[in-house]
Amino acid sequence: MIRFDFQMPDVDAVLREAMAEVEKDLTEKVRPAAVPFGGVAVKVEREADGTLKTINLQGTEAAIEAAQAALNC
Structure with missing residues (x-):
């Protein structure tokens, strides 16, 4: 008899990996x-x-505006 034992990853671990x-x-x-x-x-x-x-951006005002524009695309 062949037996397979599959273990599913922990939901929290999957969530952490997805957020990373x-x-x-x-x-x-x-x-x-x-x-x-x-x-x-x-x-x-x-x-x-x-x-x-939250995502905090630190830099010059122009750099932050460019970064926000890139996120909104």
Whole structure:
């Protein structure tokens, strides 16, 4: 008799990985758009369950506007 035992990943672990991927994608969009204006620092705050709460952008006003425009595309 052949027996297979599959273990599904933990839901919290999957959520953390998904949010990390979203954070990475956001950062990859924002930084190149803001570089001509001095660049931005991206800071992400998370909820207790690991979901994204806020994204803070620090830099010149023009760089932040360019970063926001890149996010809205």
